[in-house]
Amino acid sequence: MPKVHDRGGWPNEDPIDHSEHEMEEWERLVDALNGVLGEKGLKNTDQLRRAIESLDLKTYESLAYYEKWTAAMEILLVEQGVMTTAEIDAKMAALKEGQA
Amino acid sequence: MAENGHENGHGHGDNAEYYSLKAEAIQALLIEKGVCTLDDILTMADRIDSRSPEDGAKVLAHAWVDPEYKQRLLADAESALLELGYDLPETAPKLTVLENTDDVHNMAVCTLCSCYPRAILGRPPAWYKGLAYRSKVVVDPRGVLQEFGTELDAAVQVRVIDSSADFRYLILPKRPAGTEGMSEEDLAKLITQESMIGVAQALSPDSVTAS
Numbered sequence: 397m398p399k400v401h402d403r404g405g406w407p408n409e410d411p412i413d414h415s416e417h418e419m420e421e422w423e424r425l426v427d428a429l430n431g432v433l434g435e436k437g438l439k440n441t442d443q444l445r446r447a448i449e450s451l452d453l454k455t456y457e458s459l460a461y462y463e464k465w466t467a468a469m470e471i472l473l474v475e476q477g478v479m480t481t482a483e484i485d486a487k488m489a490a491l492k493e494g495q496a
Numbered sequence: 497m498a499e500n501g502h503e504n505g506h507g508h509g510d511n512a513e514y515y516s517l518k519a520e521a522i523q524a525l526l527i528e529k530g531v532c533t534l535d536d537i538l539t540m541a542d543r544i545d546s547r548s549p550e551d552g553a554k555v556l557a558h559a560w561v562d563p564e565y566k567q568r569l570l571a572d573a574e575s576a577l578l579e580l581g582y583d584l585p586e587t588a589p590k591l592t593v594l595e596n597t598d599d600v601h602n603m604a605v606c607t608l609c610s611c612y613p614r615a616i617l618g619r620p621p622a623w624y625k626g627l628a629y630r631s632k633v634v635v636d637p638r639g640v641l642q643e644f645g646t647e648l649d650a651a652v653q654v655r656v657i658d659s660s661a662d663f664r665y666l667i668l669p670k671r672p673a674g675t676e677g678m679s680e681e682d683l684a685k686l687i688t689q690e691s692m693i694g695v696a697q698a699l700s701p702d703s704v705t706a707s
Binding site: 407458 | 541605611
């Protein structure tokens with residue numbers, strides 16, 4: 397059984413969905429963060445993919461594209477000691493507070 | 497999968513709210529820790545937005561009208577792009593241009609994820625990232641071509657090229673018949689995003705003169 401990401405030849409009867417996805421502002425942010433981390437040498441495409449591939453099947457299939465990228469970015473940044481999960485969670489709580 | 501509407505990356509709902517907040521948190525922490533500045537992020541966002549299929553089409557139309565340029569483009573895409581002012585970032589994966597001919601039709605996929613020649617074409621279309629295309633194209637390329645309305649002669653060899661983190665492919669579509677007198681600018685309008693991925697041919701010249 398191939399891993400979750402390795403889709404070539406997986407049984408799939410779904411028609412190809414030709415509709416385009418309008419980028420949301422936060423998705424542009426994820427794209428940009430990813431590019432900046434690449435330039436700073438904090439991640440390369442192989443690492444990002446490896447992190448995405450480490451997601452379990454349910455998560456892999458339930459998350460949208462940039463949601464997976466965000467999950468992967470967190471894995472890589474925590475792994476490299478740039479920030480901790482606790483710091484991210486605290487910042488998320490603070491941002492949420494600020495929004496309320 | 498498809499039934500939850502997420503397959504093509506439509507990020508709405510609870511997940512989107514959670515992950516957008518996470519992305520904002522990561523951004524704030526990166527800036528606080530001095531890893532990057534807000535300006536770095538905004539500059540990168542603009543750079544990514546500035547690329548579009550029109551850039552690829554310009555380059556490939558030039559290859560149609562200048563056979564020597566075409567040879568250089570096929571031999572060393574990065575140097576040939578630089579000739580036209582497209583300086584790919586150092587971190588961009590190696591780019592190769594593959595030519596579609598009367599005998600061979602190439603089409604690109606990334607079965608593993610969404611690897612795509614972003615440095616010249618911008619962001620990939622949603623279907624390219626979706627599970628249906630990635631799963632099916634390597635098993636039934638002609639069936640997939642039909643889904644895009646593309647019919648090829650049975651004698652044409654179809655090659656499916658799998659992209660990777662290190663190698664990206666740009667397809668040079670076959671120049672359509674009846675385009676001999678057209679300007680490079682008009683030719684570029686025939687070269688669609690789908691034709692540069694290889695799921696379609698270039699448009700016929702009628703489509704441009706009609707518009």
